[in-house]
Amino acid sequence: MTRRILSLLFVSVWLLGACAPPAGFCNSVTDVPVHECQALSAFYNATNGPGWKDRRGWLSSPRVCQWFGVSCAGGHVTGLSMNYVDIAGELPPDLGELSQLETLSLYYNHLAGPIPPELGRLANLEQLILHNNRLSGDLPRELGKLSNLQVLDLDSNELSGPIPAEFGDLSSLEGLKLRDNQLSGPIPAELGRLTSLRGLYLSNNDLSGAIPDELANLTGLINFSANGNPQLESIPAYLAKLPRERVPSWADSNAP
Numbered sequence: 001m002t003r004r005i006l007s008l009l010f011v012s013v014w015l016l017g018a019c020a021p022p023a024g025f026c027n028s029v030t031d032v033p034v035h036e037c038q039a040l041s042a043f044y045n046a047t048n049g050p051g052w053k054d055r056r057g058w059l060s061s062p063r064v065c066q067w068f069g070v071s072c073a074g075g076h077v078t079g080l081s082m083n084y085v086d087i088a089g090e091l092p093p094d095l096g097e098l099s100q101l102e103t104l105s106l107y108y109n110h111l112a113g114p115i116p117p118e119l120g121r122l123a124n125l126e127q128l129i130l131h132n133n134r135l136s137g138d139l140p141r142e143l144g145k146l147s148n149l150q151v152l153d154l155d156s157n158e159l160s161g162p163i164p165a166e167f168g169d170l171s172s173l174e175g176l177k178l179r180d181n182q183l184s185g186p187i188p189a190e191l192g193r194l195t196s197l198r199g200l201y202l203s204n205n206d207l208s209g210a211i212p213d214e215l216a217n218l219t220g221l222i223n224f225s226a227n228g229n230p231q232l233e234s235i236p237a238y239l240a241k242l243p244r245e246r247v248p249s250w251a252d253s254n255a256p
Helices: 002-019 034-046 093-097 117-121 141-145 165-169 189-193 213-217
Strands: 070-073 076-081 088-090 103-105 110-113 127-129 134-138 151-153 158-161 175-177 182-185 199-201 206-209 223-225
Touching (some): 093 117, 117 141, 141 165, 165 189, 189 213
Parallel strands (some): 088 110, 103 127, 110 134, 127 151, 134 158, 175 199, 182 206, 199 223
Antiparallel strands (some): 070 076
């Protein structure tokens, strides 16, 4: 009986070892740089990878570009899109090592904690979509460095503090979605520099003060919402007449 128990324990330990990636696994990848594989591995470990609904290929296939939710071009990781996958935990700063990343989309998951300021190093990022999670803390001003960013969607989290004035440097931004958080303070006048902006969604926060006159410079704006901010002064007529909800195709990541 003792021998049989020891045998079963040995098999169990062996199986657990077989499921775990070997040390130095990323040295065996064949399609992206090792440091990009390591960044994805850190993401997997920080967000309960074994508990994801779908983790095909992750830390088992040497072809990183075939891992579920990962897309590549030119030998680099260019997209990480894993929505409704039960991802939990905190975003690791290692994601800032994915220098060619164009899309980071992780909406409707269980992410918590802060948004890493290291994401501000992703100079090629065009879409950052993290709505419907449990992210908290301040908005990193470092995100203002993302000059190629077209959509910043952080709706329905637990983010607090002010909207950084640095967001006015997001020269390519078409959609800024910050609804249903706990953001406070005034709307930065610097947002008036976002001449490519077509949708500005700020409703259901704790914003206060007057709507800055500089928003009149947003001549391409077709959607605006700021309702649900009790301390915010009245909305100017030129903004009040705009629809509150989305119309353009770039906002198709979630329903209004």
